[in-house]
Amino acid sequence: DGGITQSPKYLFRKEGQNVTLSCEQNLNHDAMYWYRQDPGQGLRLIYYSQIVNDFQKGDIAEGYSVSREKKESFPLTVTSAQKNPTAFYLCASSIGTGISYEQYFGPGTRLTVT
Amino acid sequence: QKEVEQNSGPLSVPEGAIASLNCTYSDRGSQSFFWYRQYSGKSPELIMFIYSNGDKEDGRFTAQLNKASQYVSLLIRDSQPSDSATYLCAVDTGVSASKIIFGSGTRLSIRP
Numbered sequence: 001d002g003g004i005t006q007s008p009k010y011l012f013r014k015e016g017q018n019v020t021l022s023c024e025q026n027l028n029h030d031a032m033y034w035y036r037q038d039p040g041q042g043l044r045l046i047y048y049s050q051i052v053n054d055f056q057k058g059d060i061a062e063g064y065s066v067s068r069e070k071k072e073s074f075p076l077t078v079t080s081a082q083k084n085p086t087a088f089y090l091c092a093s094s095i096g097t098g099i100s101y102e103q104y105f106g107p108g109t110r111l112t113v114t
Numbered sequence: 115q116k117e118v119e120q121n122s123g124p125l126s127v128p129e130g131a132i133a134s135l136n137c138t139y140s141d142r143g144s145q146s147f148f149w150y151r152q153y154s155g156k157s158p159e160l161i162m163f164i165y166s167n168g169d170k171e172d173g174r175f176t177a178q179l180n181k182a183s184q185y186v187s188l189l190i191r192d193s194q195p196s197d198s199a200t201y202l203c204a205v206d207t208g209v210s211a212s213k214i215i216f217g218s219g220t221r222l223s224i225r226p
């Protein structure tokens with residue numbers, strides 16, 4: 001089955017700790033994305049990558065970092081510099097980078113930082 | 115700043131009726147328009163996309179696009195309780211490839 005996997009589903013961390021969220025896809029998609037969703041809000045773009053070894057900041061990149069060493073993988077690190085990290089994190093991918101390509105989402109990781 | 119606006123709802127529709135969800139966008143250069151359904155606690159699921167003015171039908175769903183007025187709508191015919199969810203409208207930025215902007219969503223409730 002092709003799809004996008006994110007792990008873990010729930011993650012709990014203490015304030016001041018860095019944490020890495022996993023995202024893997026076997027759809028052979030070129031582009032991958034990370035979004036953050038807060039309660040009652042839409043999705044806000046953190047980072048995106050159109051090709052291996054290249055990525056761009058989204059609208060709320062501060063306090064986050066990513067890497068794209070393999071086409072299939074796009075991990076997100078939430079650093080201690082992120083002021084309000086508790087949120088629902090969604091990874092997505094799309095077949096290409098044209099403006100007409102729809103994005104498909106993984107199941108999400110719910111991060112709670114206390 | 116590019117924006118996508120949706121009425122947050124909740125929109126309450128009786129079972130079997132037509133649910134109409136609306137979305138407006140600010141960037142006249144936008145070319146691609148998407149509707150996602152999101153159940154509580156779950157990730158968004160793509161249900162429709164539309165690129166050309168007019169209507170696009172897929173089963174009980176119809177997407178309508180009017181670029182001159184900068185709005186896109188989603189009609190759900192014969193609404194079912196399983197249609198109760200939040201519906202997110204998403205629009206490409208019109209400038210940068212790959213980036214789309216999401217509205218905050220409309221919560222739809224189908225009452226039996």
